[in-house]
Amino acid sequence: MVFIDNIYADEVLDSRGNPTVRATVILSDGTKASAIVPSGASTGKREALELRDGDDRFLGKGVLKAVENVNTTIADELLGLSPYNQAEIDATMKDIDGTDNYSNLGANAVLGVSMAVARAAAASLDIPLYRYLGGANSMTMPVPMFNIINGGEHANNSVDFQEYMVMPVGFDNFNDGLRAVCEIYQNLKKIIDSMGESTAVGDEGGFAPNLGSNEEPIQVILEAVEKAGYKAGEQICIALDVAASELVDQNGNYALKGEGRSLTADEMVSYYEELCNKYPIISIEDGLSEDDWDGWKIMTERLGSKIQLVGDDLYVTNANILAQGIQKGIANSILIKPNQIGSVSETMLTIRLAQRNNYNCVMSHRSGESEDSFIADFAVALNCGQIKTGSTARSDRIAKYNRLLEIGAEIGYAEYLGKQPFSK
Ligand SMILES: C=C(OP(=O)(O)O)C(=O)O
Ligand SMILES: [Mg+2]
Numbered sequence: 001m002v003f004i005d006n007i008y009a010d011e012v013l014d015s016r017g018n019p020t021v022r023a024t025v026i027l028s029d030g031t032k033a034s035a036i037v038p039s040g041a042s043t044g045k046r047e048a049l050e051l052r053d054g055d056d057r058f059l060g061k062g063v064l065k066a067v068e069n070v071n072t073t074i075a076d077e078l079l080g081l082s083p084y085n086q087a088e089i090d091a092t093m094k095d096i097d098g099t100d101n102y103s104n105l106g107a108n109a110v111l112g113v114s115m116a117v118a119r120a121a122a123a124s125l126d127i128p129l130y131r132y133l134g135g136a137n138s139m140t141m142p143v144p145m146f147n148i149i150n151g152g153e154h155a156n157n158s159v160d161f162q163e164y165m166v167m168p169v170g171f172d173n174f175n176d177g178l179r180a181v182c183e184i185y186q187n188l189k190k191i192i193d194s195m196g197e198s199t200a201v202g203d204e205g206g207f208a209p210n211l212g213s214n215e216e217p218i219q220v221i222l223e224a225v226e227k228a229g230y231k232a233g234e235q236i237c238i239a240l241d242v243a244a245s246e247l248v249d250q251n252g253n254y255a256l257k258g259e260g261r262s263l264t265a266d267e268m269v270s271y272y273e274e275l276c277n278k279y280p281i282i283s284i285e286d287g288l289s290e291d292d293w294d295g296w297k298i299m300t301e302r303l304g305s306k307i308q309l310v311g312d313d314l315y316v317t318n319a320n321i322l323a324q325g326i327q328k329g330i331a332n333s334i335l336i337k338p339n340q341i342g343s344v345s346e347t348m349l350t351i352r353l354a355q356r357n358n359y360n361c362v363m364s365h366r367s368g369e370s371e372d373s374f375i376a377d378f379a380v381a382l383n384c385g386q387i388k389t390g391s392t393a394r395s396d397r398i399a400k401y402n403r404l405l406e407i408g409a410e411i412g413y414a415e416y417l418g419k420q421p422f423s424k
Contacts, residue, residue, distance in 0.1 A: 001082065002027050002028050002029050002031075002082065002083060002084070002124055003027070003028045003079075003080050003081060003082060003083070004025060004026075004027060004028075004078050004079055004080065004081050004082075004083055004117070004120075005026050005027055005028045005079065006024075006025070006026040006075070006079070007023065007024070007025050007026075007070060007071075007074060007075040007078055007079065007113060007116075008023075008024055008070065008071050008075065009021050009022060009023045009024065009066070009067040009070035009071060009109065009112060009113075010022050010024075010067060011062065011063050011064060011067055012036060012370070013370075014036075014038065014039055014368040014369060014370050014396075015203070015368055015369045015370065015394060015396040016039075016041075016203065016367075016368045018039060018058065018061045018368055019057075019058050019061055019062050019063045020036060020037050020038070020039055020063060020108065020368070020370065021036070021037045021063050021066050021067060021070065021106075021108045021109060021112040022034055022035070022036045022037075022112065023035055023037075023070055023109075023112030023113045023115070023116040024116060025083070025113065025116040025117050025119075025120040026120075027083055027120050027121075027124050029124055031120050031123045031124040032120070033116050033119035033120035033122075033123050034116055034119070035111075035112055035115030035116040035119055035372055035374060036112070036370040036371070036372040037108045037111050037112045037115075037339055038337075038339055038365060038366035038368055038369045038370065038372075039108075039339070039366055039367075039368035040337070040339070040340075040366040040367055040368065041153050041154065041203065041366075041367045041368065042152065042153040042154070042162060042243045042245070042246050042313070042367070043313075044245065044290050044312065044313035044314070044316040044340065045245075045290060045291075045313070046101075046290070046316045046318060046321065047101075047107075047316045047339075047340045047341075048101045048102045048107035048316075048339070048340060048341055048342040049101050049102055049103040049106060049107055050106065050107055050108045050339070051063065051065055051066040051069070051102075051103075051105070051106025051107075051108055051109060053065050063106075063108060065106065066105075066106040066108045066109040066112075067109070069104075069105045069106060069109040070109045070112065070113055073096060073105065074093060074096070074105065074109060074110070074113055077092055077093075077096050078092060078093075078113070078117075083117050083120050083121040083124065084121050084125075086114070086117065086118055086121070086344055086345055087345050089113075089114065089117050089345075090110075090114050090343040090344060090345035090346065091345070093105065093110045093113065093114070093343065094110075094342075094343070094346075097110065101342075102342045107339055107341075107342035108339065110342050110343055111338055111339050111342050111343060111344075114342075114343040114344045114345070115338070115344060115372075115374050117344075118132065118133060118344050119374070128377065128407070128410065129374070129377035129378075129381070130376075130377040130378075130380040130381040130407055131381075132381075133344075133348075133377065133378060133381035133382070134380070134381030134382055134383070137383065138380050138381045138382075138383065138411075139380075139383060139411065139413070139414055139415050140380060140383040140384070140385050140414065140415050140416075140417060141173070141174035141380060141404065141407070141408050141411075141414045141415065141416045142174075142363065142379045142380065142384055142385055142386050142387035142404070143167055143168065143169060143174075143177065143385065143386050143387075143416070143417060144167065144168065144174075144177065144178060144181060144386075144387055144388075144389065144401070145165040145167055145239045145283070145362065145386060145387070145388040145389075146165055146166050146167070146168070146178075146181040146184075146185070146390075146391060147163050147164070147165050147204045147205060147206040147388070147390045147391050148164055148165060148166055148181075148184070148185055148188060148206050148207065148221055148224075148391060149163075149164040149188075149206045149207050149208070149209070149217040149220070149221065150162070150163060150164075150201070150202025150203065150204060150205075150206035150207065150208045151163075151164075151202075151208070151214075151217070151258075152242075152243050152246055152247075153243065153246050153367075154202040154203040154204060154206075154208075154367055155202035155203070155206075155208035156208065157202075157208045157209060157210045157211075158210045158211065158212070158257075158258040159208075159209075159210075159211055159214060159217060159258055160214050160242075160247060160255075160256045160257060160258045160259070161214045161217075161240055161241070161242045161243070162241050162242065162243035162246070163204070163206065163239075163240065163241035163243070163285075164206065164217045164218065164221060164238065164240060165206075165238070165239040165240070165241070165388070166181050166184055166221060166225070166236050166237070166238060166239075167181075167236065167237045167238070167239050167282065167283070167386075168180045168181050168235065168236060169235070169236070169237050169282070170231070170234045170235035170236070171235065171416065172416065173408070173414075173416045174404060174405075174408050174414070174416050175405065175408060177416065178401060178404075178405070180228070180230055180235065180236065181236075182392055183228040183229075183230075184221075184224050184225050184228045184230065184236065185224075185391055185392060185393075186228075187224040187227040187228045188207065188220065188221060188224035189207065190227075191220055191223055191224055191227070192207050192209050192220065195209070195220075197209035197210060197211075198210075201391070201393045201394070203367040203368070204365070204367055204390035204391065204394070204397065205390045205391030205392065205393035205394040205397050206390070206391050206393075211258075212258075213258065213259050214256060214258060214259060215275065218238060218275070218279050218281075221238065222238075222279065232280050233280035236280075237280045237281070237282040237283075238279055238280055238281045238282070239281070239282060239283035239284070239285070239308075240281060240283070240284050240285065240287075241284075241285035241286060241310075241312065241388075242284065242285065242286055242287050243285075243286050243312075243313070244268070244286050244287055244288050244289050244292075245286060245289040245290045245291070245313045247289070248289050248291075248292075249262055254268050254288075254289075265288055265292055265294070265295030265298065265299070266295075266298065268287065268288060268295070268299075269287075269288075269295070269298055269299045269302055269303065272284055272287055272299070272303060273302065273303065276303065276306065276307060281307060282307050282308060283307060283308035283309075283310060283333070284303070284307060284308070284309055284310070285309075285310035285311075285312050285335060285362075286310070286311070286312045286313050286314060287299055287303075287309065289313070290313040290314050290316075293328065293330060296309075296311075296314065296325075296330045296331060297328065297329065297330055300329060300330055300331055300332065301329075304329075304331070304332050308332060308333045308360055309331045309332050309333060310331065310333040310334065310335050310360075310362055311325060311330070311331040311333070311334050311335065312334075312335035312337070312364070314330070314331060315331070315334050315335070315350075316337075316340040316341065317334070317335070317336055317337050317338065317340040317341040317346075317347060317350050318340070318341055318350065319341075319346070319349050319350045319353050322334060322350055322353055322354060322359070323353065326353075326357045326359065331359070332358075332359055332360065333354075333359055333360035333361070333362060334350070334354050334359050334360070334361055334362070335362050335364045335388070336350065336351060336361050336362060336363045336364060336384065337364045337365075337366060338374075338375070338378070339366060344378075347378070348382065351382045351384065355383075360385065360386065361382070361384040361385070361386070362384065362386040362387065362388055363375050363378055363379035363382075363384045363386070363387045363388070363389075364387070364388040364389070365388065365389045365390060365397065365400065369390070369394075369396035369397065370396055370399075371395070371396060371399045372399070373399045373400050373402075373403035375387065375389065375400060376389075376399075376400045376401075376403035376404045376407065377403065377407065379404075380404070380407050380411075380414075385417045387400070387404070389401065
């Protein structure tokens with residue numbers, strides 16, 4: 001019987017040059033696999049804890065304590081266990097941590113090991129990771145939410161909304177959809193350049209121009225869609241991540257600093273209604289703050305039957321919080337970020353709960369990423385149908401797109417949902 005023979009971690013770098021955990025697992029049959037943990041910037045308050053050293057290395061952001069936890073406490077408990085029982089591996093780490101949010105071991109230590117065990121198990125069975133995680137039912141190539149303009153916490157410009165994304169919904173397959181958004185991105189670069197604005201990019205590879213309002217990026221993107229020869233509203237739709245938890249001012253209103261105004265939750269919803277009436281917007285993530293559940297209720301009532309409302313900071317990939325939201329009728333979709341909850345099994349639990357209740361799942365990167373493409377396999381494995389993984393201006397994001405191209409070619413008969421995931 002194959003068992004876990006060795007586990008260790010080291011400190012490597014993410015796409016912002018911050019330290020992060022790489023965990024490595026070696027099995028008794030000689031299989032060796034590693035995984036690198038991502039890191040967020042606009043984090044939700046209820047996310048699992050990312051353990052940072054807080055000393056003078058890397059401005060306090062070192063992860064040597066998390067590395068040490070992998071090398072000692074976690075390795076001590078997991079050596080000898082079967083790599084093929086992911087639930088047992090993850091439950092054991094949760095037990096030794098003993099808290100709700102991994103504040104002892106660090107979610108970065110736990111998730112690194114959790115992903116590396118899954119990858120090692122797949123490799124030792126000689127099957128791809130998506131096939132190991134999802135079996136013969138892994139069939140859905142995700143529609144990309146392709147991040148094309150960055151603002152908010154992910155850029156240093158006048159735009160308040162964090163992410164403007166294009167979604168290739170009117171295509172027969174993933175490859176054609178990806179090609180379309182790449183062409184749009186290249187056309188957008190020319191347009192921004194011709195406006196005399198910078199084509200420097202934000203953390204996730206979207207451009208970060210200084211534009212006059214939060215509406216102008218949509219207009220510029222639609223111009224790029226047309227220039228690239230695609231039909232907005234039919235083939236290409238717009239998705240926004242407002243990341244509104246970051247906009248809340250001292251009066252509890254939403255400060256749109258770039259526009260010099262501050263709106264109540266009700267006014268924000270009216271603003272979204274106006275934008276949705278004018279433009280082909282099919283998805284809004286974190287349109288209101290994680291603490292504003294009353295506002296979310298109103299937003300869901302007014303917009304939830306028309307567009308996808310995605311909870312990111314709101315649900316932090318947490319099944320308990322999602323269960324409360326489902327009961328209260330809040331949002332209709334959830335962003336899935338494995339490091340918000342801390343392990344592969346808990347991420348799968350949240351996805352199961354969402355899918356059973358007709359909530360769409362959007363697999364997602366973090367703004368701090370690496371060459372690790374685990375989420376590409378994960379999205380296909382769990383038939384999420386959508387993935388948010390930045391633009392093609394950053395190689396940490398390209399790693400996911402290229403892995404998806406590889407998976408699509410391997411599966412051959414994969415589905416691509418086009419418009420379907422958004423019909424409510
Ligand atoms: C990917 C996101 O950013 P971060 O990783 O900074 O939370 C997001 O908010 O959806
Ligand atoms: Mg978000």
